[in-house]
Amino acid sequence: MSVAVTTDGLGKRYGRRRWALSDCSLEVPSGHVVGLVGPNGAGKTTLLNLAVGLLSATTGTISVLGGNPSDRPEQLARVGFVAQDTPTYSHLSVADHLHLGARLNPGWDAHWAAKRIAETGVDPTQKAGQLSGGQRAQLALTLALAKRPELLLLDEPVAGLDPLARREFLQTLMIAVADDGVTVVLSSHLVADLERVSDYLIVLAAAHVELAGEVEHLLATHRRLVGPRRDSVSLPGDCRVIDASHTDRQTTLLVRTDTPIHDPAWIVEDIDLEDLVLAYMGQTSNVERNRRSGLRVQP
Amino acid sequence: MIEFRLDSTSGVSPYLQLVHQVRQALRLGMLEEGDQLPTVKEVVARLAINPNTVLKAYRELEHEGLASARPGVGTFITRTLSDASLAAHGPLRREMSRWLVKARQAGLDDESIEALFRDTFRSASAEDVA
Numbered sequence: 001m002s003v004a005v006t007t008d009g010l011g012k013r014y015g016r017r018r019w020a021l022s023d024c025s026l027e028v029p030s031g032h033v034v035g036l037v038g039p040n041g042a043g044k045t046t047l048l049n050l051a052v053g054l055l056s057a058t059t060g061t062i063s064v065l066g067g068n069p070s071d072r073p074e075q076l077a078r079v080g081f082v083a084q085d086t087p088t089y090s091h092l093s094v095a096d097h098l099h100l101g102a103r104l105n106p107g108w109d110a111h112w113a114a115k116r117i118a119e120t121g122v123d124p125t126q127k128a129g130q131l132s133g134g135q136r137a138q139l140a141l142t143l144a145l146a147k148r149p150e151l152l153l154l155d156e157p158v159a160g161l162d163p164l165a166r167r168e169f170l171q172t173l174m175i176a177v178a179d180d181g182v183t184v185v186l187s188s189h190l191v192a193d194l195e196r197v198s199d200y201l202i203v204l205a206a207a208h209v210e211l212a213g214e215v216e217h218l219l220a221t222h223r224r225l226v227g228p229r230r231d232s233v234s235l236p237g238d239c240r241v242i243d244a245s246h247t248d249r250q251t252t253l254l255v256r257t258d259t260p261i262h263d264p265a266w267i268v269e270d271i272d273l274e275d276l277v278l279a280y281m282g283q284t285s286n287v288e289r290n291r292r293s294g295l296r297v298q299p
Numbered sequence: 300m301i302e303f304r305l306d307s308t309s310g311v312s313p314y315l316q317l318v319h320q321v322r323q324a325l326r327l328g329m330l331e332e333g334d335q336l337p338t339v340k341e342v343v344a345r346l347a348i349n350p351n352t353v354l355k356a357y358r359e360l361e362h363e364g365l366a367s368a369r370p371g372v373g374t375f376i377t378r379t380l381s382d383a384s385l386a387a388h389g390p391l392r393r394e395m396s397r398w399l400v401k402a403r404q405a406g407l408d409d410e411s412i413e414a415l416f417r418d419t420f421r422s423a424s425a426e427d428v429a
Contacts, residue, residue: 033349170347178343178350192307196348219312260425267418268425272310 002030004151004183005051009060012046020046022207024060028185028200030150033177035198035215036187037277042204044187045084048153051185052081065150077106080149080182082157086140090129094122094139098146105147113146116172134165141169145176152176154186158193166190170197191274201273203280210280215273222276225253225266236261243279254279300337301330305346313348317356321365325380336366336374 005028012021021043028034036044049055050062053070067075088097094117102108117124120138128136137157144152154173158166174197176182188194194201201218203211211218222242229251233241236259243254254271255261261268271279301324303317311319324330337345339353357374360366368374402412 032351167347171344174343174347174349175340178340195307196305196313196346199349199351216312268421270310 004028004030005062005064005185007047007050007060007062010047010050010057010062011059012043012050012055013058019058019207021050021204022059024204024207024209026202026209026212028183028202030183031181032200032214033174033184033186033198034200034202035194036185036202036204037189037191037194037281038204038210039206039281043207044204045155047204048081048155048185048187051153052076052079073106077147078150080144080147080152082140082144082152082154084155085160086133086137086157088128088131088136088139088143091127093125093127094131095124097128097139097143098124101143101146107148109146109148113142116142116146120168132165133160134162134168137161137165137169138172141172145172145182148180149182151183151185154184156187156189158188158190166193173197191277195273201276203277205281211276218276219271219273221258222254222256222271222279223261224269224271224275225251225255225261226269227251227266235263243282300335303337303342303346305348314352314356314359317342317353318359321356321360321376322380325365325376330376332376332379334376336360336376338373 006026008025010021010024011019013019020041024043024047036047038044046055050057051064051069053068053076056070062069064075065078069075069079092100098110098113098117101113102110114124117139120135120142122131122135122139128139131139141154141157144154152173158169161169170193173184173186177184186194186198199215201211201213201215202209227250229246229249231246233244233251233253235241235255236257238259239255239257239261241253241255245252254275301321303320305313305316309316321330321336336357339350339357342348342353343350357366357368360374361368365376365378365380366374367377399412402415407415
């Protein structure tokens with residue numbers, strides 16, 4: 001398995017105190033569409049900006065496609081990036097953007113870019129500032145893809161789009177994945193979208209990596225257990241409680257386990273991606289809450 | 300040709316939904332031996348889903364002997380699901396009816412019966428997997 005991005009102990013501090021990202025060690029395998037999720041301020045944008053060399057690390061290392069992110073122009077040519085809110089130059093026309101792209105990128109595919117713009121039905125003479133949100137997002141995506149990158153990083157590209165524009169954006173993206181096998185890292189709050197497009201998941205929370213892995217494996221190894229209230233829970237050895245909640249009669253757990261749970265006292269349920277994301281996003285606060293509620297989990 | 304759809308609220312993984320839809324189309328006669336399945340790119344373009352999901356569904360269908368890939372051409376249905384198990388349906392249904400009578404005599408209402416069935420079904424499948 002080849003690796004698109006490797007980070008080791010990566011950290012970024014703003015000012016004297018605020019760590020936007022801290023002790024982040026992960027590997028993004030090539031050929032995947034990676035969903036990057038986490039609450040606002042969890043470090044998603046910082047991680048992506050570090051990966052394209054817009055920021056430099058305070059601690060640790062990051063390697064992108066085997067090289068230093070900001071090393072040389074050749075390195076940048078291999079990575080496509082669409083920043084938050086899909087920025088474009090509002091006073092330049094769509095055609096101007098394509099000319100710029102052609103001048104600035106050695107591997108620019110002008111034919112493909114023109115065809116793509118034609119497919120979206122945008123008039124090339126129109127100024128980017130007059131485009132709808134969906135059209136602007138398509139323009140930004142076309143610019144990023146026309147340089148034929150091996151890795152494409154997208155920072156919440158669909159956040160401000162209506163459902164139709166969002167679907168069209170993801171269609172373009174998935175066709176590019178099918179055609180070129182480009183590796184994609186996509187940050188988003190829209191888990192329903194990620195459920196369709198991503199096959200690898202990274203959850204960031206409070207500047208840390210909470211979870212990373214192939215979606216299918218993650219869903220296969222997490223279960224929800226519902227049963228009568230118990231304060232002291234005895235579960236199989238490899239079972240880790242991610243989230244626990246109680247009423248006076250009932251206990252609901254979300255656990256990670258590699259072995260099936262046969263204890264008949266539990267109703268064992270599959271979970272979906274949204275359950276998984278929410279459980280890990282809330283984990284930090286849950287640990288605190290469980291300590292207060294006196295829940296003890298026996299290993 | 301079959302047109303795939305995705306139900307994001309079903310809780311069934313996208314690749315399994317595709318597999319189920321092919322099987323269902325075969326049972327209903329909407330797909331027959333020799334029919335071509337949409338190319339991966341066609342499915343991706345229509346549903347905006349990860350190409351690996353489609354590839355995985357098609358591999359599963361190949362594994363089940365329902366389809367086969369012809370390199371450079373596409374994936375084709377190789378077998379019809381003429382329901383050979385149809386004959387077994389009658390006896391199974393009668394057995395289940397008898398079971399239902401027993402369940403009602405024991406005082407279970409519709410919801411309890413459904414819950415019991417689903418729960419037993421799930422633990423049986425879980426044991427098969429394990």
